Amino acid sequence: RLTPFYSVADVMKKLQEYVEELNGNIEKLETRGPVSKYVLPDENLTGRISISFDEAMSGVACNLQSRGFKVLCKATEEVVGHVKPYSITGSLPLIRELQDEGFDVQTAGYGLMATYHAKNEYCLLSDMCQGYSVFTGIISMLE
Incomplete structure (x- = not known):
């Protein structure tokens, strides 16, 4: 990696x-x-x-100037109330390949970072709902 x-x-x-x-x-x-x-x-x-x-596995750096990033930030701010982009190392299968093919790839998470990959990893339904609301906000902005 x-x-x-x-x-x-x-x-x-x-x-x-x-x-x-x-x-x-x-x-x-x-x-x-x-x-x-x-x-x-x-x-x-x-x-x-x-x-x-x-x-x-190849790493990926999201394009912070892209339309996708800007829409993601706007939708997140509308739902969550703030946006705090950050960088983290790691790899996700196919993400770099999609980016290399010209797709505007962004990654996002709306949950408890402290439980990510932890023993007994879990998430809250409220965080999943929040992420879903951001997702629907992105779709409505791009329509």
């Missing part, structure tokens, strides 16, 4: 290039003394570095 300002594919490619460069010059790496080596010619052994990647 990366911050939104880096391409996962580019980072993975660059890391693979570093690994290949290290493997191509493994005998030049610093060691911890004469018995610490990456190449053992008498045994015909050469150390090798490898890297593997699990499922990759």
Whole structure:
């Protein structure tokens, strides 16, 4: 998982290039003394570095100048009474891909941040209703 300002594919490619460069010059790496080596010619052994990647997720930075953001803020202010945009790290599947395809992607939450991903995570029906009211406000503004 990366911050939104880096391409996962580019980072993975660059890391693979570093690994290949290290493997191509493994005998030049610093060691911890004469018995610490990456190449053992008498045994015909050469150390090798490898890297593997699990499922990759890209971060996303919402466009704070977009129509979607402005409408989201206005609807939130009308329902909640105030707007307090903030940044948080994390990843949501497909969000970056949607943004890369040209969609105006925004993320929002209307609940108890202290319970998010906590043991016994829960939400309040009143917060869900508030979020729904914001959602309907957005729809009415965009009609």
